Amino acid sequence: MQKQEEQLFNQILEDNKTSIYRICRIYAVSPIEPQDLFQEVIFHIWKSYSTFKGKSNISTWIYKIALNVCNRSKMQFESLNNKTTRLESIQFKLSETIPDEIEEIKFKALRECISLLNAVDGSIVILHLDELPYKEIAAITDLTENHIAVKMKRIKKILLDCITPKLK
Amino acid sequence: MAKQEQGETWQDIKEIWGNSSLGEKINFQFSTLIEELKANTSQWEKDAIKSDMTKLKSSWEQYKGNVSQWEKDSISKDVSKISQLLEKFLKKLKRKK
Numbered sequence A: 001m002q003k004q005e006e007q008l009f010n011q012i013l014e015d016n017k018t019s020i021y022r023i024c025r026i027y028a029v030s031p032i033e034p035q036d037l038f039q040e041v042i043f044h045i046w047k048s049y050s051t052f053k054g055k056s057n058i059s060t061w062i063y064k065i066a067l068n069v070c071n072r073s074k075m076q077f078e079s080l081n082n083k084t085t086r087l088e089s090i091q092f093k094l095s096e097t098i099p100d101e102i103e104e105i106k107f108k109a110l111r112e113c114i115s116l117l118n119a120v121d122g123s124i125v126i127l128h129l130d131e132l133p134y135k136e137i138a139a140i141t142d143l144t145e146n147h148i149a150v151k152m153k154r155i156k157k158i159l160l161d162c163i164t165p166k167l168k
Numbered sequence B: 001m002a003k004q005e006q007g008e009t010w011q012d013i014k015e016i017w018g019n020s021s022l023g024e025k026i027n028f029q030f031s032t033l034i035e036e037l038k039a040n041t042s043q044w045e046k047d048a049i050k051s052d053m054t055k056l057k058s059s060w061e062q063y064k065g066n067v068s069q070w071e072k073d074s075i076s077k078d079v080s081k082i083s084q085l086l087e088k089f090l091k092k093l094k095r096k097k
Helices: A001-028 A033-049 A060-071 A073-079 A099-116 A120-131 A133-143 A146-166 B003-019 B029-066 B071-095
Strands: A090-096 B022-027
Touching: A001 A033, A001 A060, A001 A099, A001 A120, A001 B022, A001 B029, A033 A090, A060 A073, A060 A120, A060 A133, A060 A146, A073 A099, A090 A133, A099 A120, A099 A146, A099 B003, A099 B029, A120 A146, A133 A146, A146 B003
Parallel strands: none
Antiparallel strands: A090 B022
């Protein structure tokens, strides 16, 4: 990798780290830690970087990798006996704004409800919550915009039915 | 559920999602990251292949009873053809060398 490419790669990671972490957090279920998933995603981004042709938006490509890695993580980690490689170059520190207990409960409720959805619907709602337009969601999931719109109506209903009693 | 209530709950969901990354700060040490990624590649790949093989084996155990004799014969023929072609290819490759 050339110096210039390296710099670009670093910038891509820096620009997308929050979105990637959010996805990892929603998919990480004990004993898998979000940090493990995050490192796995970074590794896959690096591995596929040379094949990125620039045909799609870079964030579309990043979301695709993150969702693929996270969706298949459970089975993979189980068969690896939870053995993951730690990258010392990525450090996680608790921020000053630590979420309180209520926020944690709310987050767990959201995770539980999203886990009720199948892999595609789960990906769609995650991308929607990350405020991606239907056009980009369609590009990531290989579905049409109309299909996304129809699915979103149904997904919204499932999520609302599931989460409303939990948030009360 | 009333539309207004649904709207409010959806806003709550969006807020929970937005806040879900606030608890942790992620810092990259870019000066060493690429080298570390390179160093880990081989082991990672080995682990990934191992994991895929385990998955395939367990799936096969589950489904092998459902595979008909015709399918087994068909796969066996395909594998035999592929092996023959591969042998021919390797022989040609050796001759060229």
